[in-house]
Amino acid sequence: MIERVGRGTVRAINAVGRFGHFVGDMVRAVPDVATWGRLTIVQMRRVGVDSLPVALFIAAFTGVVLALQASYTFTGTVPLYFVGTLVGKTMMLELGPVLAGLALAGRVGASMAAELGTMKVTEQVDALETLAYDPQSFLVLPRVIAGTAMFPVIVALAILTGIVTGWVASLVLLDLSTQEFIKGLKLFYRFKDTWFGLFKSATFGFTITLVGCVVGLRTRGGAEGVGRSTTQAVVYSAILLLVLDAFWALVLLR
Amino acid sequence: MIEFQDLHKAFGAKPVLAGLTLEVRDRETLVIIGYSGSGKSVALKHIVGLLHPDAGDVIVDGRAVSTLDGPALTALRREIGFVFQFAALFDSMTVADNVALGLRRRGLAEAEIAERVREALALVDLTGTDERYPAELSGGMRKRVGIARAIALRPRYVLYDEPTTGLDPVTSAVMDRLMVRTREHLGATGVVVTHDMRSAYTVGDRIAMLYEGRIRQVGTVAEIQASEDPVVRQFIEGRPA
Ligand SMILES: Nc1ncnc2c1ncn2[C@@H]1O[C@H](COP(=O)(O)OP(=O)(O)OP(=O)(O)O)[C@@H](O)[C@H]1O
Ligand SMILES: [Mg+2]
Numbered sequence: 341m342i343e344r345v346g347r348g349t350v351r352a353i354n355a356v357g358r359f360g361h362f363v364g365d366m367v368r369a370v371p372d373v374a375t376w377g378r379l380t381i382v383q384m385r386r387v388g389v390d391s392l393p394v395a396l397f398i399a400a401f402t403g404v405v406l407a408l409q410a411s412y413t414f415t416g417t418v419p420l421y422f423v424g425t426l427v428g429k430t431m432m433l434e435l436g437p438v439l440a441g442l443a444l445a446g447r448v449g450a451s452m453a454a455e456l457g458t459m460k461v462t463e464q465v466d467a468l469e470t471l472a473y474d475p476q477s478f479l480v481l482p483r484v485i486a487g488t489a490m491f492p493v494i495v496a497l498a499i500l501t502g503i504v505t506g507w508v509a510s511l512v513l514l515d516l517s518t519q520e521f522i523k524g525l526k527l528f529y530r531f532k533d534t535w536f537g538l539f540k541s542a543t544f545g546f547t548i549t550l551v552g553c554v555v556g557l558r559t560r561g562g563a564e565g566v567g568r569s570t571t572q573a574v575v576y577s578a579i580l581l582l583v584l585d586a587f588w589a590l591v592l593l594r
Numbered sequence: 595m596i597e598f599q600d601l602h603k604a605f606g607a608k609p610v611l612a613g614l615t616l617e618v619r620d621r622e623t624l625v626i627i628g629y630s631g632s633g634k635s636v637a638l639k640h641i642v643g644l645l646h647p648d649a650g651d652v653i654v655d656g657r658a659v660s661t662l663d664g665p666a667l668t669a670l671r672r673e674i675g676f677v678f679q680f681a682a683l684f685d686s687m688t689v690a691d692n693v694a695l696g697l698r699r700r701g702l703a704e705a706e707i708a709e710r711v712r713e714a715l716a717l718v719d720l721t722g723t724d725e726r727y728p729a730e731l732s733g734g735m736r737k738r739v740g741i742a743r744a745i746a747l748r749p750r751y752v753l754y755d756e757p758t759t760g761l762d763p764v765t766s767a768v769m770d771r772l773m774v775r776t777r778e779h780l781g782a783t784g785v786v787v788t789h790d791m792r793s794a795y796t797v798g799d800r801i802a803m804l805y806e807g808r809i810r811q812v813g814t815v816a817e818i819q820a821s822e823d824p825v826v827r828q829f830i831e832g833r834p835a
Contacts, residue, residue, distance in 0.1 A: 463682035466644050470676040471696035471743075472668045 362554055366484065369477035376481040383486035387549075390447045392494055395440040399498035402435050403427060403505035411514050420516055424524025427506035432537045433593075436499035438585055441544040444491065445577040449552040452483055453573030456556025457566040465557065480553045484546060491545025492538040499537065540588050544581050551577040595620055596641060596751065596785065600650035602807075603636055610636050612807030613650070623777060623784035625798035627791070627829065632804050634787040635679060638753050641785070642674050643667050654751075672700070675744030675782075679755040681736040683728040683743070689715070690724035693743045700747075714746035715739075717779060718772055734765040738772065745776050752776060754786045758793045770796040791830050795819070803829060 369376070410426040456479060459465050465475050503525070510516035555573040559565045596618040603611040610633040618624045628634050639645040640652045643659045652659045654670060662670055683692050690711050697707045715721055718738040728736055737757060744752055754773065758766035770793050777784055788794055794801055795815050802812035803826050811818065811826050821827055828835065 458685075462680060463678045464684055466639070467676070467678055467682040467684070467743075469644060470642050470671055470674065471747075472671045472699050473695075 359554065362557075363550075365476045366480050366550075369474050369481055372474065372477040372481075375473065375477040376485070379478065379482035380485050383482045384490050387444075387448055387486050387490040387545075388494065390451065391440070391444045391491075392497065394443040394447060395494050395498045396501050398439045398443055399431070399436060399502040400505045402439060403431065403502035403507075404509040406430055406435070406502070407506040407509040407514065411510075420514065421520040421524035422527075423510050423514065423516060424507070424521040425527050426524075427510075428503055428525040428529065429533060431499045431502040431506070432533045434537075434585075436502060437495050437537050437541045437544060438581070440491075440495050440498045441541070441548065441581045441585075442578055444487075444494070444545065445548050445574055445581060448487065449548040449573045449577045450570050452549060452552030453556040453559075454566055454570045456553060457559035457569040460557055460559045461562055461565055475557065480550075480557070483553055484549045487545035487549030488542050489545075491548075492541045495541035496538060536588070536592055540585065543584055543588070547580050547584060548577040551580065595653075595655060596783070597653040598637065598640075598650070599653060601637070601640060601647050601652065602649040603633070603640070603645065603647055609807055611640075611647075614804070614808050615650075616802055616809050616812065618783060618785055620783055621781065622799040623773070623786060623797055625786045625788060625794040625801045626804055627789055627794055627801060628804035629829070630789065633807060634804055635755055637804065638676075638755055638785065638787055641751075641753060642671055642676055672747065673750045675747055675749035675752040677737070677740045677744050677752065677754045677757060679759065681728070681733075681740035683736055683739055685728055688725050688727055689720070689731070689739050692728070692739060693746050696743065696747045710746050711742075714742040717745065717775065718742045719768075734761050734768070737761070737769065741772060741776065745780060745782075748780060749782060750780075751783045751785070752780070754784065754788075756788055756790075757786065758788060758790045766790065766793060767796075769793070773797045789829075791832070805829075 406427045407423050410423040411420060414420065414422060456465075459479070465479070468475055468478055507518070507521050510521050511518065552573045555569045555576065559569040561568075598614045598616040601611050601614040602609070614633075614637060616624075616626075626634050626637065636645060640647055640659065641654065643662060647660050651661075654674075657666070657670060659667075659670065683689075684695070687695070693711045693714055694707050697710055702710070711724070712721070715723065718741050720735065720738055720742065723731070723735070723739075728739070731739065741754075741757070757769045757773065761769060773784065773786065774797060776782065784797070786794070786797055798815055800812060800814055801818040803810040803818070805825055811821055811823050813821070818826065818830065821830070
């Protein structure tokens with residue numbers, strides 16, 4: 341029993357050590373802009389194309405549901421224009437970043453892990469090294485930078501979409517006027533609502549792409565290994581994302 | 595000159611190399627033969643620092659590979675062309691971009707790169723495949739692109755990992771001819787890992803047999819063909835135990 345705990349601890353420490361090492365190598369590759377610069381543009385386009393449709397789709401429906409749920413909860417005791425407040429705040433602070441983040445983990449994180457995993461097991465990563473390229477600057481940095489930079493943009497669009505569909509739902513389904521919706525939206529609004537959500541999104545983008553790369557480059561054992569890595573990337577990044585979400589709420593919202 | 599000096603490497607509890615000592619002389623082609631799983635690829639990867647030895651080292655022109663990092667390792671890798679067992683072409687790039695990638699890293703002018711790509715593809719008889727993707731090529735063609743990618747850099751050493759495995763006899767003979775041609779063209783030192791004896795006799799100056807993690811016998815082609823070691827005899831004659 342003690343032995344098992346001990347071995348588990350050692351394994352965990354090793355994993356953290358390897359991860360730290362990985363991040364260290366990544367940071368060391370930053371000056372190599374000549375290699376990662378152009379590739380980052382390619383990855384940014386890919387992150388955008390891969391995740392924008394899903395993120396917007398989810399946000400659109402969430403906006404409608406939030407509006408309906410708010411009015412259902414208020415049942416006349418709270419003024420109806422609070423629907424605007426609730427839709428705005430919830431989209432900006434929580435649901436925009438988190439739902440888009442989970443979608444991104446499923447699409448972008450998984451596809452990066454699968455791609456790098458395939459490159460790893462088919463020795464393409466070794467081949468890169470023998471051609472004197474650093475996989476960190478050729479493969480990892482472009483993806484991580486693209487994820488970190490693009491994700492706030494995607495989330496901003498998702499938030500906007502959610503608020504718009506929430507507003508339309510209020511007009512059509514709740515008999516709320518545009519003025520009232522906007523009044524609710526402005527009520528309690530703080531600039532922090534915006535930057536908090538977007539900052540959080542950047543950290544999600546960073547985490548998801550980094551996990552995708554780490555897990556992908558660690559892949560072993562052929563096609564089966566690639567499948568395993570893909571699933572792992574989704575699971576790990578989704579867990580980390582939720583933990584990170586709670587962490588930021590604790591640190592920044594209190 | 596490449597020298598394996600008492601190289602040890604284990605994966606987990608399983609020793610793969612256990613005291614590999616071997617010398618590759620300048621301008622020769624040395625063939626390493628051995629059973630599947632005997633550690634031939636592992637040995638080759640130590641030469642370019644893709645794997646790190648548990649003990650011992652590989653010395654390339656006086657440089658101990660495991661002690662190199664950063665620019666020194668990059669410099670070493672620039673002198674060595676590596677032809678991978680399954681070609682390891684970049685799926686997302688065309689044939690021409692695959693061959694050009696190593697050249698771009700060196701900051702050559704695009705005109706010079708285009709010229710070198712053309713030359714390398716011509717040398718492996720693949721002129722005109724520039725714009726195709728690896729998935730559209732046969733296994734033999736992919737291996738030839740792998741060779742082109744390695745030799746476009748004009749390396750002093752070329753390492754081939756099972757260049758003929760999985761190819762039909764005629765395509766294998768084509769690969770053998772290519773390796774000989776490459777050597778004449780570049781004047782490079784070659785290390786060829788294979789378990790194809792016909793290929794070994796054709797391209798090798800000397801042959802070394804890797805067995806149980808170390809060199810069982812090394813000698814000229816004639817010496818190996820005349821070997822009286824039962825392990826070597828069994829392998830080169832392809833007799834089941
Ligand atoms: N990165 C690695 N991690 C764990 N084990 C490895 C690794 N690379 C090789 N091995 C193991 O080392 C042993 C030798 O592998 P290697 O690929 O060198 O054999 P080989 O002689 O090239 O065989 P083949 O002719 O089939 O290519 C195998 O048992 C393999 O499973
Ligand atoms: Mg091998």
